[in-house]
Amino acid sequence: MIAPRLLSEILEKNMKKTENPLGLKNERINRWWTGEGIEKDGEWLFFTGMLYQLIPYMDSATRYLEKLETTKLQGVLTLSKIIPVPFSLIDSMVSHKMKKRSDRILKGIYRALMKSGVKVFYVPELDTYSGIILHDMGMERAFREHAETVAERLNDAGINRIVTADPHTAYALKILYPEYTGSDIQVKSYLELVRPFNAGSDGKFVIHDPCYYGRYLRISEKIRKVLDGFGVSYRDVKYSKNLTNCCGGPIESISPSVSWKIAELRIEELGKSGILTFCPICLMNLSRAGGDVSDFAEVIMP
Amino acid sequence: MNIYGALEQGSIREGVLRTLMNLRDVILKTLNDHPYLLEYADEVRNAKLRVAEDFDYWIDRSMEVLEKRGCHVYLAENAEKARRIAGEMVGSGKTVVKAKSMVSEEIRLREYLQSLGNEVWETDLGEFIVQVADDRPMHMIVPALHYSEAQVMEILKKVGIHGRDAEELASGVREFMREKFLKADVGVSGCNAFSAETGRVFLVENEGNIRLSTSLPERYIALVSIEKILPDDDLALKSVFVQSAYVGTFPPAYININEKADSQEMHVIFLDNGRKTTEFREHLACIKCGRCQLECPVFQLAGSLWGGEVYGGPTGMVWTAITEEIPEVCFLSTLCGKCREVCPSDIDMPGMIRKMREIILKAR
Ligand code: SF4
Numbered sequence: 001m002i003a004p005r006l007l008s009e010i011l012e013k014n015m016k017k018t019e020n021p022l023g024l025k026n027e028r029i030n031r032w033w034t035g036e037g038i039e040k041d042g043e044w045l046f047f048t049g050m051l052y053q054l055i056p057y058m059d060s061a062t063r064y065l066e067k068l069e070t071t072k073l074q075g076v077l078t079l080s081k082i083i084p085v086p087f088s089l090i091d092s093m094v095s096h097k098m099k100k101r102s103d104r105i106l107k108g109i110y111r112a113l114m115k116s117g118v119k120v121f122y123v124p125e126l127d128t129y130s131g132i133i134l135h136d137m138g139m140e141r142a143f144r145e146h147a148e149t150v151a152e153r154l155n156d157a158g159i160n161r162i163v164t165a166d167p168h169t170a171y172a173l174k175i176l177y178p179e180y181t182g183s184d185i186q187v188k189s190y191l192e193l194v195r196p197f198n199a200g201s202d203g204k205f206v207i208h209d210p211c212y213y214g215r216y217l218r219i220s221e222k223i224r225k226v227l228d229g230f231g232v233s234y235r236d237v238k239y240s241k242n243l244t245n246c247c248g249g250p251i252e253s254i255s256p257s258v259s260w261k262i263a264e265l266r267i268e269e270l271g272k273s274g275i276l277t278f279c280p281i282c283l284m285n286l287s288r289a290g291g292d293v294s295d296f297a298e299v300i301m302p
Numbered sequence: 303m304n305i306y307g308a309l310e311q312g313s314i315r316e317g318v319l320r321t322l323m324n325l326r327d328v329i330l331k332t333l334n335d336h337p338y339l340l341e342y343a344d345e346v347r348n349a350k351l352r353v354a355e356d357f358d359y360w361i362d363r364s365m366e367v368l369e370k371r372g373c374h375v376y377l378a379e380n381a382e383k384a385r386r387i388a389g390e391m392v393g394s395g396k397t398v399v400k401a402k403s404m405v406s407e408e409i410r411l412r413e414y415l416q417s418l419g420n421e422v423w424e425t426d427l428g429e430f431i432v433q434v435a436d437d438r439p440m441h442m443i444v445p446a447l448h449y450s451e452a453q454v455m456e457i458l459k460k461v462g463i464h465g466r467d468a469e470e471l472a473s474g475v476r477e478f479m480r481e482k483f484l485k486a487d488v489g490v491s492g493c494n495a496f497s498a499e500t501g502r503v504f505l506v507e508n509e510g511n512i513r514l515s516t517s518l519p520e521r522y523i524a525l526v527s528i529e530k531i532l533p534d535d536d537l538a539l540k541s542v543f544v545q546s547a548y549v550g551t552f553p554p555a556y557i558n559i560n561e562k563a564d565s566q567e568m569h570v571i572f573l574d575n576g577r578k579t580t581e582f583r584e585h586l587a588c589i590k591c592g593r594c595q596l597e598c599p600v601f602q603l604a605g606s607l608w609g610g611e612v613y614g615g616p617t618g619m620v621w622t623a624i625t626e627e628i629p630e631v632c633f634l635s636t637l638c639g640k641c642r643e644v645c646p647s648d649i650d651m652p653g654m655i656r657k658m659r660e661i662i663l664k665a666r
Pocket residue numbers: 548587588589590591592593594595617641644645646647648649
């Protein structure tokens with residue numbers, strides 16, 4: 001286990017610097033929309049929460065942390081003030097393919113919303129990480145501060161409806177922000193807004209419900225309806241919907257090795273091929289454990 | 303062994319998954335066939351939280367009822383006091399038969415009584431195996447789930463019990479135990495639910511060993527942690543029904559309702575040990591069915607080794623925080639929320655684990 005204090009210090013510093021946990025400038029990682037002809041005004045603000053964009057970097061960071069996890073070195077690092085994760089190095093290790101894939105998924109979600117007749121728009125300057133990892137780590141003050149900053153920015157921009165791309169951001173904005181900041185912006189996942197169109201998807205899938213959709217937001221049934229509407233052929237495993245099993249992703253930074261073993265457990269149940277999911281963290285972690293995983297947006301890509 | 307050792311070993315994982323596989327459909331079917339159990343679960347949760355709001359009142363009331371019925375009653379603030387009280391009652395040179403009880407693990411009762419020069423035997427089959435192996439219970443209800451039949455065979459040889467399969471081994475243990483029961487001076491049990499109305503101690507089981515442990519010896523000690531107190535018999539009975547349903551053994555083979563018998567000296571020790579003042583009060587609605595343990599991904603890999611000294615898994619994170627200190631390994635939870643989803647008392651363990659993290663980080 002990476003020492004929690006060490007991790008929390010890294011997170012706090014990075015969040016202060018760049019508003020995301022890896023300390024990477026949003027402008028640099030958020031490129032999916034270039035050349036996409038995005039609307040600048042509309043009814044629903046598309047808010048990605050940067051999670052898809054961060055995934056390629058998290059993947060490299062996790063591989064690095066895995067080496068650190070069981071070494072005695074950590075103790076020394078905790079005492080010193082050196083940040084042990086060389087982010088510049090991580091940047092150079094990031095797979096170009098993964099970056100492209102994340103961008104493609106976000107394009108897919110955005111286009112699917114457009115095609116569904118949702119008046120969606122995108123303002124890159126308003127889009128930022130939700131801060132959910134601070135909440136999960138028990139860094140209450142840091143989370144509250146970050147949430148307040150983001151909520152205020154959205155309010156100042158006159159935003160009253162948001163559509164999200166992933167379950168973690170959806171939960172943060174829909175459930176936590178109202179509680180922590182008093183924000184009353186209406187928040188929906190894109191899965192609640194898309195209308196079926198002819199996507200010509202083929203293949204047979206096994207569904208992996210993200211915990212946040214299955215339990216925290218309880219929209220698994222809704223997701224099944226969307227899949228049926230799109231004519232996607234799928235099957236459910238025993239542990240699905242509200243009883244879905246975790247992919248292990250949420251602890252990938254504190255314990256890459258346990259996280260990975262949890263993903264393996266899940267893969268044992270799902271099988272390796274044709275896994276369909278709706279969350280960048282599940283996508284990354286189940287892939288890392290050897291699964292052939294597709295994101296829903298890739299399947300219906302307009 | 304720590305959690306990393308457990309990951310490598312694999313037998314814990316096999317055992318937990320095997321047990322889950324055996325029980326999960328039974329539990330779901332039970333709840334489907336007996337939907338009133340869900341209402342019971344709700345009633346029990348609410349009653350427990352009501353009692354927890356005013357422990358002093360309910361403890362007084364319970365002690366009064368027991369005294370009127372001729373029992374000896376004690377209130378122990380912490381583990382050490384509880385151990386000492388039990389030690390005084392048992393003395394030394396005695397044979398003690400024990401029913402399985404997580405609270406007795408919490409106060410290290412067996413080890414303590416042994417250190418006073420007593421012969422102490424766990425009478426639950428799984429717990430007996432754990433005792434002989436000098437191990438710790440890996441799950442609240444199925445303590446020896448991490449052993450294969452072959453391993454059990456080896457372990458039991460240490461006390462001269464031989465057998466070619468599970469059945470033979472079980473009958474070997476029964477025979478071994480029979481002699482202990484007959485010569486036992488003192489019987490010890492925990493408590494699944496306690497009725498403040500009548501002073502009755504409710505215990506469910508499937509083996510029949512609790513009945514023998516608590517009725518044969520002339521002196522009987524019941525260890526009651528204060529969150530087991532319920533206002534009346536009705537709720538206590540509902541509580542044990544819910545527990546057995548969520549363990550996958552409904553209807554239970556035996557429900558013991560113990561009270562003072564003429565031929566027996568009965569001692570009841572109420573244990574606080576952090577419960578009265580805990581900030582994790584919601585967790586006092588836990589009925590220790592162990593279902594959240596089996597369903598938790600981290601527990602599936604590491605069993606109770608993911609936890610404190612005694613309690614492990616999601617429920618164990620909170621029990622450890624209540625009775626020992628907040629375990630730093632709480633940072634390994636994925637907060638996936640499965641524990642709360644399957645918990646009969648709908649306890650927000652993920653929320654409490656977040657709170658623990660907050661406390662740990664603040665303390666530095
Ligand atoms: S927390 Fe809930 S599921 Fe877990 S042992 Fe307690 S009552 Fe059972």
